Amino acid sequence: MKIECNFNYSVEVEECNIDYLTSGFKQIQEMVFTDFAKTSLEQFGDSAMKEAAKPFCCTCGNNKDFIWKTKDAKPMKITTIRGEIELPQMQVQCKSCGKKMFISRALLGIEKYQKMSLTTQKMLALVGALTPFRVAEKILGMVGIGIDRMKVWRCVQKVGKAIVFDLDPEELPCGEADGTGIPIIGIKKRGQELKVFIQKKIGGGVRIAGLAIGKYDAGWDKLFAPLRETIMSFENFLLVTDGDTSIFNGIKCVNVILQRCLWHIPHQLKHCLWADKVKRKSADWLEIIGKIYNIVSLRSYMETDDxxxxxLAKRTQLNSLITLCAERGYNGCESYLTNARPDMFSALEKRLNGKSSSLAERVMRTVNMRVNVGKWTPQGALNAMNLRLAHYYNDWRPGEPDAKGVKIVRL
Ligand SMILES: [Zn+2]
Structure with a gap:
């Protein structure tokens, strides 16, 4: 539809300073946008009323016979990514039951009682997932868009909550599960753990297959439950973990082959050495760390015989390292390595290309860069991370509408 609109403003400017002009334009922008939206709304309203079947419907089922009551009832506030504007509520009356109804929101594509379109909510939600709420408010304000942080927060919660992850049966039967502590309101330490299940992609890279929040050592069953069917549809599924037994207990699928994350092993062994009171960089420390790095390093492609x-060589080396730890009385190291032993080379044994370097580490950095700014409720953190990780790894976008439906001719 061709909208007839004219924008005529008389502007008084005292000084031709670009900063003054910029801040002056902020006012013009609001006016032009309001006028543009208002004119469009009215003209679409008029045209809708001329159509046989209306783009809105009365609760009685009638969508044909209406009469205008008013085109300018009390204004409503609408939030857009360009800021908040006021638009008239237009009212019509149903000719079959006599009920009056407002039609502005229906025409604008905004749900009943809402102040924003779904796209606006998604855009603000993404802003809040990418940057702290305070920063979001600051930057939006600087470009002339007055949207307070609570609004951004609410969008993050609403939109984030609706995001669900799953395994992609077309991608690799291989994943990694790991957790990271989340700062929770009212708790000194990182009171809850965000659990991340990532799936490897054929073309390289990873996608998020599941996300949950809960206590340490718990909650993995809730994450895996909806994925069980897809996991079982693969012949085998290789699951790389850092050795957290609650992960394996949570998955409960017979076709899962467990592989210790080899990337984590030297880090965790260093912790054991510390607990066994072996001094950092002492002769024993150097010997044990040197040996473990040797054991966990694998090349990415090898022939079967190789x-x-x-x-055979790796197992022999691992066994003698365990013996060495036992002989020197490093019991923590001994039991740690003994526990890890059965699942250290599962991928290699099954000839699964299990380069078990930690892919989760990078995902966790993406989490931490946002989640460490501030304190969260468990659900709040989960909603924000749903959005953030979906955006970074699963191509989630707010679906910003292109302007192809709008053609403007400069007169
Ligand atoms: Zn009716």
């Missing part, structure tokens, strides 16, 4: 040879 794998057998390597497996």
């Amino acid at each position: 794998i057998d040879a390597l497996l």
Whole structure:
């Protein structure tokens, strides 16, 4: 529809300073936008009333016979990504039941009682997932858009909550599960753990297959429950973990092959050495760390015979390292390595291309960069991370509408 609109403003400017002009334009922008939206709304309203079937419907089921009551009832506030504007509520009356109804929101594509379109909510939600709420408010304000942080927060909660993850049966039967502590309101330490299940993609990279929040050592069953069917649809599924047993207990699928994350092993062994009171960089420390790095380093591609040879050598080296720890009385290290032993080379044994370097580490950095700014409720943190990770790893976008429906001719 061709909208007839004219914008005529008389502007008084005292000084031709670009900063003054910029701040003056903020006012013009609001006026032009309001006028543009208002004119469009009225003209679409008129045209809708001329159509046989209306783009709105009365509760009685009638969508044909209406009469105008008013085109300018009390104004309503609408929030857009360009700021808040006021638009008239237009009212019509149903000719079959006599009921009056407002039609502005229906024409604007905004749900009943809402102040924003779904797209606006998604855009603000993304802003809040990318940057702290305070920063979001600051930057939006600087470009002339007065939207307070609570509004951004609410969008993050609403939109984030609706995001669900799953495994993609078309991608690799291989994933990684890991957790990271989240700062929770009212608790000194990182009171809850965000649990992340990532799936490897054929073309490289990862996608998020599941996200949950809960206590340490719990909550994995809730994450895996909706994914069980898809996991079972793969012949085998290789799951890389840092050794957290609650992960394996949570998955409960017979076709899952567990692989210790080899990337984590030297880090965790360093912690064991510290607990066994072995001084950092002492002769024993250097010997044990040197050996473990040797054991966990694998090359990415090998022939089958080579794998057998390597497996034999790796197992021998691991066994003698365990013996060495036992002989020197490093019991923490001994039991840690003994526990890890069965699942250290599962991927290699099954000839699954299990380069078990930690892919989760990068995802966790993406989490931490946002979640460490501030304190959260468990659900609040989960909603924000749903959005953030969906955006970074699963191509979630707010679906910003392109302007192809709008053609403007400069007169
Ligand atoms: Zn009616």
